[in-house]
Amino acid sequence: MTGVGAGVGRYDRTVRVRRFEAGARLGRLGLGAAGFAVVVVAWHLMAVGEVFGAGLLPTPLEVGRVIVDGLGNGLLDDLLISFRRVLVGVGLGLAIAAPIGFVLGWFGIARAMFNPLVNFLRALPPIALVPLVIVYFGIGELSRGIVLVWAAFFATIVIVYEGVAALEEKYVRAAQTLGATRLEILTKVVFPLSVPHIMTAARVSLGIGWASLVAAELVAAQQGLGAVIQNASNFLDIPTVYAGIILIGLSALVMDTGIRMLSAYVVRWQDRGSR
Amino acid sequence: MTQHTTATSGLSVRSVSKSFGTGPKAVSVLQDVDLDIDDGEFVAVVGPSGSGKSTLLNAIAGFVTPDRGELLVNGEPVRGPGPSRCVVFQEYAIFPWLTVRRNIDFGTRLRAWKGTRPERARVTDRYLDMMGLTEFADALPKTLSGGMRQRVAIARAYAVDPEILLMDEPFAALDAQTREQMQEALVDINQRERRTVLFVTHQVEEAIFLADRVVVMSARPATVQEVVDVPWGDRRTHEIKTEPEFVRLRRHIETLLRSRR
Numbered sequence: 001m002t003g004v005g006a007g008v009g010r011y012d013r014t015v016r017v018r019r020f021e022a023g024a025r026l027g028r029l030g031l032g033a034a035g036f037a038v039v040v041v042a043w044h045l046m047a048v049g050e051v052f053g054a055g056l057l058p059t060p061l062e063v064g065r066v067i068v069d070g071l072g073n074g075l076l077d078d079l080l081i082s083f084r085r086v087l088v089g090v091g092l093g094l095a096i097a098a099p100i101g102f103v104l105g106w107f108g109i110a111r112a113m114f115n116p117l118v119n120f121l122r123a124l125p126p127i128a129l130v131p132l133v134i135v136y137f138g139i140g141e142l143s144r145g146i147v148l149v150w151a152a153f154f155a156t157i158v159i160v161y162e163g164v165a166a167l168e169e170k171y172v173r174a175a176q177t178l179g180a181t182r183l184e185i186l187t188k189v190v191f192p193l194s195v196p197h198i199m200t201a202a203r204v205s206l207g208i209g210w211a212s213l214v215a216a217e218l219v220a221a222q223q224g225l226g227a228v229i230q231n232a233s234n235f236l237d238i239p240t241v242y243a244g245i246i247l248i249g250l251s252a253l254v255m256d257t258g259i260r261m262l263s264a265y266v267v268r269w270q271d272r273g274s275r
Numbered sequence: 276m277t278q279h280t281t282a283t284s285g286l287s288v289r290s291v292s293k294s295f296g297t298g299p300k301a302v303s304v305l306q307d308v309d310l311d312i313d314d315g316e317f318v319a320v321v322g323p324s325g326s327g328k329s330t331l332l333n334a335i336a337g338f339v340t341p342d343r344g345e346l347l348v349n350g351e352p353v354r355g356p357g358p359s360r361c362v363v364f365q366e367y368a369i370f371p372w373l374t375v376r377r378n379i380d381f382g383t384r385l386r387a388w389k390g391t392r393p394e395r396a397r398v399t400d401r402y403l404d405m406m407g408l409t410e411f412a413d414a415l416p417k418t419l420s421g422g423m424r425q426r427v428a429i430a431r432a433y434a435v436d437p438e439i440l441l442m443d444e445p446f447a448a449l450d451a452q453t454r455e456q457m458q459e460a461l462v463d464i465n466q467r468e469r470r471t472v473l474f475v476t477h478q479v480e481e482a483i484f485l486a487d488r489v490v491v492m493s494a495r496p497a498t499v500q501e502v503v504d505v506p507w508g509d510r511r512t513h514e515i516k517t518e519p520e521f522v523r524l525r526r527h528i529e530t531l532l533r534s535r536r
Contacts, residue, residue: 174368177336178435179358179387188381192372269372271417 058239066243075228079247082213082225086255089145089216090202090209093152098198101157105164106190122154126208127215144216151212152205159204163197164190196270199263206259210252225251284349285471286312286335286439291344293330294496304330305341306496312439315469319482322492323532328475331497332443335473336362348438358387361437365444367424369416369431376412378427379403382435402430405464422453426460433464439471446481455513458484462511479528483521484511491531500531 040060046052047059058066067075104111104118126147137143167190175189217226225244232240288310294303304327312318322328333339335346337356346353348360356362361382369378379402382388383395390398403409406426416424425445432440446454458481465472476482482489489503503524507515515521 170364170366170368171370173338173356173362174364174370175381176356177358177360177362177441178382178431179385181386184385188385189370192370195372267372269415269417271371 056238058242062239063242063246066239067247070240070243075243075247078223078225078228079251081223082217082248083251083255085144085148085216085224086206086209086213086251089148090152090205092145093149093209094156094198094202094205096149097153097156098160098201101160101201102164102190102194104157105161105167105194106186108165111161111165118154118157122158125215126151126212130215144221147216148209148212151208155205155208156198156201159201160194160197163200164194167193196263196267199259199266203256203259203263206255207252210248210255213248285314285316286310286473287345287347288331288335289345289347291331291334291341291346292496293327293334293339293341303496305334306498307344308497308499310490310499312471312473314471317465317472317474317485317487318490319474319476319486319488320490320492321476321479321482321528321532322497323494324477326492326494327497328477328492329443331492332362332441332473332475335439336360336441358382358385358435359438360441361432361435363425363428363432363440363442363445365447367416367421367428367448369424369427371416374413374415375408375419375427376403378416379408379430379434381431388435398434398436402433405433405467406430406460420453421449422457425449425457429461429464433468433470437470439473442472442474444476445474447476447478454481459513461485466509466511479525479532480516483524483528484513484516489524489528491528503528 043057044060047057051057070076071079104114129147129150133143133146137146171189171193172185175185180188213224214226214229217224217230221227221230225248229241229244232238232244288308290307290309291305292303292307293305294301296302308327308331310318310331320328320331330339334341335348335353337353337360351359353360370381373381376399380395380399383390383398388395400409403412406429408423408426408430411419411423416427419427428445446457449457462485474482474485479489483503483505486505489505491500491503492498493500505524506520
């Protein structure tokens with residue numbers, strides 16, 4: 001049996017490339033940190049130079065102190081509450097939207113019928129819903145949840161159905177000639193192929209979720225990072241506003257990194273070289 | 276070998292016609308194509324590029340419904356795609372999310388397959404071995420070269436034990452050297468386990484090297500121009516490619532392909 005040799009060479013190279021990637025990843029991490037450092041230094045100079053007038057721009061150090069002091073004093077609770085709201089809201093939005101997106105992608109008639117509607121609703125900014133949500137659902141946790149679920153739902157549904165609609169026909173055909181029924185094609189071919197799109201949807205939805213959080217917590221929330229910013233701005237407590245903003249950014253970054261690592265594992269079969 | 280009277284065994288294509296489009300823009304792709312393939316016979320189809328040879332294969336596979344004519348596999352009319360006519364595609368159509376082993380047993384894990392669990396494992400192991408894939412059983416397709424991917428596709432097709440194997444230019448995307456290795460591998464597996472094969476290619480040399488008979492199609496609309504018998508039987512090594520008879524057959528077919536363009 002010949003021809004195996006060529007395959008072996010390719011396999012070895014892949015392993016070596018992976019080792020090289022580990023070093024490159026460390027380098028990227030360093031560069032990413034350097035990017036933050038540049039902004040922090042610039043911020044510090046602007047604060048010390050009082051570019052916006054005296055007392056209106058705190059230094060990074062002052063904001064850092066507010067965060068550290070605050071975390072031991074209730075700010076951690078706000079952080080965790082926001083974290084939970086985003087996770088639950090986005091999780092629910094994903095769970096509802098992924099199957100619907102799957103159906104819209106697979107059945108052309110359903111797609112033709114609902115595509116314009118979905119694009120209309122998805123164009124609405126979640127914050128525009130806040131007044132209506134308050135009217136119908138009050139000012140409780142439910143209202144905040146609805147805003148977040150809404151945001152995640154429409155981001156997910158579009159990504160999933162476009163992904164499913166654009167599936168490569170050749171895999172479906174291959175399964176057919178191997179004897180797969182329509183149901184088997186759906187579960188054994190279409191579903192695995194849509195997992196990468198579901199992961200992308202999760203990532204985009206989490207980003208939108210954090211962006212909508214402040215809107216959701218404008219709905220008379222007592223706690224949460226959005227509420228912290230809201231309250232602090234009422235008292236012109238600018239360092240705390242900055243602290244809230246930075247914590248939102250950091251939380252979003254942590255979640256994004258998490259979902260990216262999960263995604264890299266779940267869809268490790270994807271050939272990134274040829275994409 | 277040229278006796279094709281029994282319609283109940285093997286494949287028979289009876290005056291199959293197909294055109295695409297409607298009205299004045301309609302393009303006739305297949306015109307009254309007749310073809311019989313006996314059980315266990317390896318038939319190659321060559322034709323000018325853009326002729327209907329892939330359409331013919333897709334019609335037999337059940338992806339395309341002919342406008343007229345009849346397609347019978349072991350006496351049964353073709354109705355839609357199914358495992359009795361498994362296809363090896365030109366593009367790498369192995370499932371990228373499954374390992375080599377899971378790709379090969381994809382068909383034997385479906386409800387259409389009637390075997391038992393130990394049988395499935397035996398079948399998978401046998402074709403892993405025959406295609407030289409045993410040490411790559413747990414590898415994902417993205418780590419494999421093009422030739423290896425087509426080995427997986429061939430093993431996957433053999434595993435469901437089709438009545439006829441349809442191969443649609445399976446080696447066209449491979450480099451010349453890999454292509455020769457794949458031709459040898461196919462000769463090897465086909466001599467160990469004789470199957471009925473319809474092999475579409477645009478390479479005349481490949482067709483003569485692999486097949487018992489070569490069907491030469493004309494340009495669009497495709498009809499069968501001539502069927503050429505290939506005399507080497509089971510003696511298929513690359514040496515035959517330089518023998519005078521091989522060269523003569525090759526010239527003959529190439530002339531046929533050029534004549535009606």
